Amino acid sequence: MKDTLTIFDTTLRDGEQSPGASMTQEEKLRLARQLERMRVDVIEAGFPAASQGDFEAVSAIAANIRESTVCGLARATESDITRAGEAIAAAARRRVHTFIATSPIHMEKKLRMSPEQVVEQAVKAIGWARKFTDDVEFSAEDAGRSEIDFLVRIFDAVIQAGATTLNVPDTVGYNVPAQYAATLRTLIERVPNADKVIWSVHCHNDLGLAVANSLAAVIVGARQVECTINGLGERAGNASLEEVVMAVRTRSDIFPVQTRIDTTQIVPASRLVSQITGYPVQPNKAIVGANAFAHESGIHQDGVLKHRETYEIMRAEDVGWGANKLVLGKHSGRTAFRARLEELGIAIGSGEQFDAAFASFKTLADKKHEIFDEDLHALMSDETVTPATEHYRLNDAHFHSGSNETPQADVTLTIGGQAFSATATGSGPVDAAFKAIESIATSRSELLLYSVNAITTGTDAQGEVTVRLSRDGRIVNGQGADTDIVIASAKAYLNALNKLHSGSERVNPQV
Ligand code: KIV
Ligand code: ZN
Numbered sequence: 230m231k232d233t234l235t236i237f238d239t240t241l242r243d244g245e246q247s248p249g250a251s252m253t254q255e256e257k258l259r260l261a262r263q264l265e266r267m268r269v270d271v272i273e274a275g276f277p278a279a280s281q282g283d284f285e286a287v288s289a290i291a292a293n294i295r296e297s298t299v300c301g302l303a304r305a306t307e308s309d310i311t312r313a314g315e316a317i318a319a320a321a322r323r324r325v326h327t328f329i330a331t332s333p334i335h336m337e338k339k340l341r342m343s344p345e346q347v348v349e350q351a352v353k354a355i356g357w358a359r360k361f362t363d364d365v366e367f368s369a370e371d372a373g374r375s376e377i378d379f380l381v382r383i384f385d386a387v388i389q390a391g392a393t394t395l396n397v398p399d400t401v402g403y404n405v406p407a408q409y410a411a412t413l414r415t416l417i418e419r420v421p422n423a424d425k426v427i428w429s430v431h432c433h434n435d436l437g438l439a440v441a442n443s444l445a446a447v448i449v450g451a452r453q454v455e456c457t458i459n460g461l462g463e464r465a466g467n468a469s470l471e472e473v474v475m476a477v478r479t480r481s482d483i484f485p486v487q488t489r490i491d492t493t494q495i496v497p498a499s500r501l502v503s504q505i506t507g508y509p510v511q512p513n514k515a516i517v518g519a520n521a522f523a524h525e526s527g528i529h530q531d532g533v534l535k536h537r538e539t540y541e542i543m544r545a546e547d548v549g550w551g552a553n554k555l556v557l558g559k560h561s562g563r564t565a566f567r568a569r570l571e572e573l574g575i576a577i578g579s580g581e582q583f584d585a586a587f588a589s590f591k592t593l594a595d596k597k598h599e600i601f602d603e604d605l606h607a608l609m610s611d612e613t614v615t616p617a618t619e620h621y622r623l624n625d626a627h628f629h630s631g632s633n634e635t636p637q638a639d640v641t642l643t644i645g646g647q648a649f650s651a652t653a654t655g656s657g658p659v660d661a662a663f664k665a666i667e668s669i670a671t672s673r674s675e676l677l678l679y680s681v682n683a684i685t686t687g688t689d690a691q692g693e694v695t696v697r698l699s700r701d702g703r704i705v706n707g708q709g710a711d712t713d714i715v716i717a718s719a720k721a722y723l724n725a726l727n728k729l730h731s732g733s734e735r736v737n738p739q740v
Pocket of ligand 1: 243328368370371396398399400401431433
């Protein structure tokens, strides 16, 4: 029997620290459900002390997730830890993750604390956290640039205080695999009672080494990897969950561990993260990029057709590619629609919310005869802006454009229940639509990002648009999907305006 490698997903915390990767509470909950479906062991749901919004999001995840451990991050202060402990209280399995910096530069310049004070604070922090749960993780922030003797000392002290998982973050992505593995090996050898705790790794990707460093540490004894979907995260990101999991599985001859992850849920999780954050996945990204399993050269194609393993070390279907199967069509009824949503883990109430979603499904099925899972995900993310929170609504839109015509948009919106119309011209129909909307909404927001992706293949595919807006230091992502990409763009713009209006905004815990 191999040891289990605990997969600790921090997409909802470190991942959300990517510039502009804002998520609303509903989006965080949707992603948490997908992580649970994927059988992630620990979901780091957020940083509850950072803001009321983060506290509420972590609480909602704790109340809804039953299988995965729900973890809240806290600095090593009593107030932070109390917030984290309260936020995760409803979880079936809960963890407090507390951290303090241990590198000379962080202790001296950032914390302005002596090493003795840092050890004392860390020990107190474990005591505060243990009041809320027996599952307490301690991170020595910037361990990658910390002195090994000091790490041994602080980890010894926190084990004695009751920490159960010890994390060794390479916070600034400075380490290289041999060095990082040596640090883990030394800690496991020198820290008393090292065999009574789980050693964890948390690597950032500044030198493109996050996955390599994490895996090198697993070989010498780390038994938890902290990672994110699509490698999202602060600056260059964190170790990518899909790469860690598939490396361990594909090279089971090298790694003495196995994970519990349902790998077929990897591609759906990747798509969901990309859709929510507006961060596209580069086509050549390992495992989840559109080309990860595509063979272009004739020699490769010939080889794969003769014997798949000539050029493929993994099967696309094992990571969830090809799940793009036809599920519903225009003759599908309410029961089939509800059943498929449930299978996809999309929570839908009854009554008005369900009726509205079903009506949108029928409209889409009239335009696009084959409805795939991806279409349902997009449809439902449109539907999650319930009428109560939808201040701006698109009533009607007409667009005119042609090779010898100035593009023009005529738009009618309802704002707070009252209808307003405007006409605008632009460099293209999308530009004209945004100008028309803006002339009505006068939001004074700045457009930071506009991106379009086809959800499925074929010219009848829905276009999925992300619009990122900023106003007064707040950043929101709006999404919209439609078979008409100008309509999808208008919906995405209004979705972003609704988020600005409702106050759901990106919270960067480290600000
Ligand atoms: O990178 C880091 O050090 C962190 C800690 C809070 C674990 O994200
Ligand atoms: Zn980090």
